[in-house]
Structure formats: structure tokens, C-alpha cells
Amino acid sequence: xxxxxxxxxxxFYEQVKQQIKGRISLGTLRPGEPLPSIRxxxxxxxxxxxxxxxxxxxxxxxxxxxxxxxxxCFVTDDSSVLIRKxxxxxxxxxxxxxxxxxxxxxxxxxxxxxIFERRLGMRTSRPIL
Amino acid sequence: xxxxxxxxxxxFYEQVKQQIKGRISLGTLRPGEPLPSIRxxxxxxxxxxxxxxxxxxxxxxxxxxxxxxxxxCFVTDDSSVLIRKxxxxxxxxxxxxxxxxxxxxxxxxxxxxxIFERRLGMRTSRPIL
Amino acid sequence: xxxxxxxxxxxFYEQVKQQIKGRISLGTLRPGEPLPSIRxxxxxxxxxxxxxxxxxxxxxxxxxxxxxxxxxCFVTDDSSVLIRKxxxxxxxxxxxxxxxxxxxxxxxxxxxxxIFERRLGMRTSRPIL
Amino acid sequence: xxxxxxxxxxxFYEQVKQQIKGRISLGTLRPGEPLPSIRxxxxxxxxxxxxxxxxxxxxxxxxxxxxxxxxxCFVTDDSSVLIRKxxxxxxxxxxxxxxxxxxxxxxxxxxxxxIFERRLGMRTSRPIL
DNA sequence: GTGGTCTAGACCACA
DNA sequence: GTGGTCTAGACCACA
Numbered sequence: 001x002x003x004x005x006x007x008x009x010x011x012f013y014e015q016v017k018q019q020i021k022g023r024i025s026l027g028t029l030r031p032g033e034p035l036p037s038i039r040x041x042x043x044x045x046x047x048x049x050x051x052x053x054x055x056x057x058x059x060x061x062x063x064x065x066x067x068x069x070x071x072x073c074f075v076t077d078d079s080s081v082l083i084r085k086x087x088x089x090x091x092x093x094x095x096x097x098x099x100x101x102x103x104x105x106x107x108x109x110x111x112x113x114x115i116f117e118r119r120l121g122m123r124t125s126r127p128i129l
Numbered sequence: 130x131x132x133x134x135x136x137x138x139x140x141f142y143e144q145v146k147q148q149i150k151g152r153i154s155l156g157t158l159r160p161g162e163p164l165p166s167i168r169x170x171x172x173x174x175x176x177x178x179x180x181x182x183x184x185x186x187x188x189x190x191x192x193x194x195x196x197x198x199x200x201x202c203f204v205t206d207d208s209s210v211l212i213r214k215x216x217x218x219x220x221x222x223x224x225x226x227x228x229x230x231x232x233x234x235x236x237x238x239x240x241x242x243x244i245f246e247r248r249l250g251m252r253t254s255r256p257i258l
Numbered sequence: 259x260x261x262x263x264x265x266x267x268x269x270f271y272e273q274v275k276q277q278i279k280g281r282i283s284l285g286t287l288r289p290g291e292p293l294p295s296i297r298x299x300x301x302x303x304x305x306x307x308x309x310x311x312x313x314x315x316x317x318x319x320x321x322x323x324x325x326x327x328x329x330x331c332f333v334t335d336d337s338s339v340l341i342r343k344x345x346x347x348x349x350x351x352x353x354x355x356x357x358x359x360x361x362x363x364x365x366x367x368x369x370x371x372x373i374f375e376r377r378l379g380m381r382t383s384r385p386i387l
Numbered sequence: 388x389x390x391x392x393x394x395x396x397x398x399f400y401e402q403v404k405q406q407i408k409g410r411i412s413l414g415t416l417r418p419g420e421p422l423p424s425i426r427x428x429x430x431x432x433x434x435x436x437x438x439x440x441x442x443x444x445x446x447x448x449x450x451x452x453x454x455x456x457x458x459x460c461f462v463t464d465d466s467s468v469l470i471r472k473x474x475x476x477x478x479x480x481x482x483x484x485x486x487x488x489x490x491x492x493x494x495x496x497x498x499x500x501x502i503f504e505r506r507l508g509m510r511t512s513r514p515i516l
Numbered sequence: 517g518t519g520g521t522c523t524a525g526a527c528c529a530c531a
Numbered sequence: 532g533t534g535g536t537c538t539a540g541a542c543c544a545c546a
Contacts, residue, residue, distance in 0.1 A: 009138045011536060013536080094231070098226070101151075105220065106154055113246070116249075120228055142530090176530080285493065349502055353502060360478055373479075377483055457530035457534070
């Protein structure tokens with residue numbers, strides 16, 4: 001499910017971090033549940049274990065996961081609370097960025113809205129209503 | 130108007146490129162019009178001339194601008210055409226990114242729409258309606 | 259009484275070693291007396307038996323304890339002598355470390371002394387005087 | 388001035404961090420002042436640049452230093468404030484550790500005090516008075 | 517098997 | 532020159 005975009009400017013370790021957070025937020029990864037092992041995920045993503053280790057280390061420092069030596073890494077109990085806090089911030093950021101971009105390309109609000117809804121529709125299984 | 134986000138993972142030269150393209154698209158920079166000189170822009174953005182030079186070099190290679198030795202850099206006649214081509218691609222990218230992000234954070238389509246419209250409203254001078 | 263600090267950089271086996279030595283020095287563990295069994299101590303400390311085994315193995319190599327197959331591990335007769343030798347070394351080490359740390363934090367001798375005595379007082383049942 | 392103890396259990400990157408903090412606290416490194424470059428310090432300490440980079444990265448995340456791409460790392464303005472906060476915590480920790488150690492070795496308060504003052508005297512140029 | 521530290525060395529952005 | 536990311540691979544503590 002996790003993917004690395006090798007063409008992106010975003011560092012690999014950062015992509016891993018963001019996607020782990022995303023999965024916690026989605027509930028795919030729940031409190032107490034183990035993350036894939038560093039080596040396992042590295043193999044899966046075709047990247048170096050050190051890079052995954054860095055992502056995990058930073059997630060630990062940010063209290064989304066915790067580590068037990070020799071056992072593995074696990075989602076913390078308060079991870080979802082932390083993510084919920086980050087959530088609004090993150091969402092505002094990405095939408096503001098998109099809108100800003102559209103404005104720079106000289107679109108007005110209704111044009112922006114039209115494009116947005118087209119994209120949203122394409123990526124939704126059910127009709128929006 | 131142009132700004133460098135020093136905390137972003139996007140390289141400075143890329144930020145400059147994107148913003149120049151944005152201004153061409155906006156019509157703030159028109160065909161034939163001169164760009165700010167490398168040194169001038171570098172001073173303005175508090176970055177090294179080499180970095181601006183790289184942005185200009187790539188914009189030239191992509192045919193958005195051309196260089197006249199001793200005179201400076203100018204917007205090409207077909208720059209807007211080129212940008213128009215990029216436009217849809219760019220917009221789709223940024224909106225898809227935003228929507229993707231929202232989905233990772235476990236929002237459904239109508240929630241995403243609500244947030245989007247709130248942000249869009251905040252950043253528009255006239256009411257949308 | 260023995261405790262593992264899971265946040266410390268000091269390896270678990272080393273923490274066990276140090277604390278066993280401490281108890282021999284304290285007289286809580288006397289020559290000839292049996293140590294808790296490897297499994298027992300491992301269970302108590304919530305760590306793996308292998309880790310306790312390593313601590314015991316090294317203590318045996320350093321002649322603080324000896325092993326009787328099928329019976330267990332016991333404190334040697336000359337353990338206290340050995341520890342007495344280590345004692346001054348150990349104490350100097352820890353105090354030098356503390357003083358060094360204080361100096362790095364830019365305190366002068368009298369300030370260091372003041373802090374030290376405050377801490378010592380706090381951790382002593384009877385008044386020092 | 389900075390030294391790596393290769394026999395210590397404390398990781399190299401952590402030793403570097405602690406000593407940089409110590410020098411900031413001492414005033415040897417002042418706000419705005421540049422740290423030695425990563426490569427320079429690595430060469431000096433006979434360790435790998437990656438290890439120094441990790442120390443610097445963590446110091447940056449803890450807001451003791453900041454980084455300017457292509458320019459170097461510099462002490463932040465509020466570094467001393469942050470250190471002052473850490474100061475008491477750190478000092479209590481090290482002194483408590485030393486005292487605890489002494490108690491485990493079965494010394495009473497006055498003996499501990501005697502040893503402490505002997506060590507303190509040895510490491511002070513002027514008599515304490 | 518698990519994670520943690522470290523090295524040697526490549527390649528990039530930036531000054 | 533500066534810092535940042537990444538890889539390949541070694542060695543250690545711990546389960």
C-alpha cells in the first residue's frame with residue numbers, strides 16, 4: 001500500500017513518515033499494532049533499511065510510534081490524538097497550496113471549484129450527491 | 130511577489146521556476162518582457178545568483194524565456210502557449226495531491242468538499258455564489 | 259530492588275552487572291549466597307533470559323560469581339575484595355563525571371558544592387551535620 | 388576541545404550533542420556563532436561526517452542551532468535559554484546518579500561528602516575556601 | 517529474527 | 532567550500 005515516488009522532491013524518509021501517519025489516521029494501523037519491520041518495509045519499498053530506520057526514529061521522537069528493542073515498532077496509544085491535531089493543519093496547508101497554485105495560473109473561484117469537483121468525483125467510488 | 134520557502138523540500142531553483150511560470154500564466158510577465166536580472170532577483174530573494182541562474186537556464190531550455198547576452202532574459206512569445214499546455218497538468222497534480230492527502234487523513238468526499246470550499250471562500254475577495 | 263532503565267544508553271546486561279556488584283558491595287548479596295536464577299531475574303526485570311545470562315557470564319569471568327551446574331550461581335568469597343578494589347575507581351568515575359558535567363554547564367566550584375549538598379541532603383534520612 | 392570517548396556506551400552522535408550543548412552553556416559558543424563544519428568536526432574527532440550530521444540535525448530539531456544551506460550551522464539566539472532550562476534537570480540527574488552509586492557501594496553521607504570534596508578540589512585551580 | 521550505531525562513499529542543492 | 536539524502540554493508544544489543 002505504501003509507495004515511494006522516486007521523482008518527488010520529498011525525501012524518501014519523509015514520504016514514509018507521511019504515509020505511516022496517513023495509515024494511522026485511516027485506522028489501517030491501530031494503537032498497539034506493530035509496524036512492518038524496518039528490513040521488511042525497506043525490501044518492500046526497494047529502499048535502504050537506514051532510510052526506513054530514519055523515518056521510524058523520527059516518528060518515535062514525534063510520539064506516533066514506540067520501539068521495543070529486539071521486538072519491533074508499535075503504534076502508540078495517543079497517536080491518533082496527535083494526528084487529529086496535525087490533521088487540520090495539514091489539510092489547510094494542502095488545500096491552500098492547491099488554491100494558491102490555481103490562482104497563480106489565473107483561474108477565478110468558480111473555475112477552481114469546477115476543476116476541484118471534477119477531480120474529487122474521479123477519485124470517489126460513489127457519486128457525491 | 131516571488132517568495133522562497135526555506136522550509137520546503139522543493140529546491141530553491143525549482144521554486145523560482147514555478148513562480149516565474151505562474152507569473153507568465155497570470156500575465157504579470159508578458160511575451161517580450163524582460164525578467165529581473167539574475168543579480169537583482171537573487172538579492173531580492175536573499176539567495177545566491179547561481180541559484181537564480183539555474184532557474185533561468187532551465188526555463189530557457191524549456192523555452193519559456195530566452196537570453197540576449199548583455200541585455201538580459203525575456204519571456205518568449207510562445208511561453209503562454211506552453212504554459213497553457215502545462216496548466217491542466219499542473220492543476221490536476223495539485224488538486225489530486227490535496228485530495229489524496231485528505232483521503233489519507235480519512236475524510237470522505239463531502240467532508241473534503243466542505244473544507245475545500247471554506248478555504249476557497251477565505252481566499253477570495255468576492256463572494257463565490 | 260534491581261531495575262532496568264529502558265531509556266538509558268547503558269546496555270541491559272551492563273545495568274544488571276552493575277547492580278549485582280552494587281548489592282555485593284552493599285552486603286545484600288554475601289559470599290556463598292545464591293543469585294536469583296536467570297529465568298527468575300529475567301521475569302522480574304521483564305527482559306529476556308539471554309540478557310541476564312550474559313550479565314552472569316561476564317560476572318563469572320570477572321570472578322564475582324561462580325556457577326554450579328544444576329544448582330545455580332553464587333557469590334564468590336573474594337567478590338568483596340574485588341569490589342573494594344573497584345570501589346574507589348567507580349566512585350571517582352561517577353563523581354568526576356558529575357563535576358565535569360557541572361563545569362560544562364558553567365558552574366563554579368561553590369555552586370557545584372551547593373547543588374551537591376542539596377541533593378545529598380534530599381536523599382539522606384538523617385541530617386548530615 | 389571536544390572529545391569522543393570510544394569506550395563509552397554513549398553513542399558518538401550523543402557525545403557530540405552533549406558537548407556542543409556544554410560549550411553553548413559555557414559561552415564558548417555564542418548565539419549567531421558558526422559551529423565547526425560537519426566535515427571539519429568529523430575529521431577532528433576521527434568519526435564519520437554522517438555521525439556529526441546526525442548530532443547537528445538533532446540539535447537543530449531541539450532548536451539549539453539552525454542551518455543555512457551552503458553556509459553552515461549556527462547557534463540560535465534562544466539556545467542559552469533552552470540550555471538553562473535543561474541545566475537543572477541535567478545537574479540533578481548526574482549528581483543523583485553519583486550519590487546513588489555511592490550509596491550502593493555502602494557509603495554514608497559524610498563519606499560521600501568527603502570523596503566529593505576531594506574530587507572537586509582536584510579539579511579546581513583555586514582553593515575553594 | 518528485531519532495532520541501533522557507525523562507516524565509506526556517492527550524488528545533489530546551495531554559496 | 533557548505534549541509535542533505537541515500538546506499539551498502541558491518542557489528543552490536545536484545546528476543
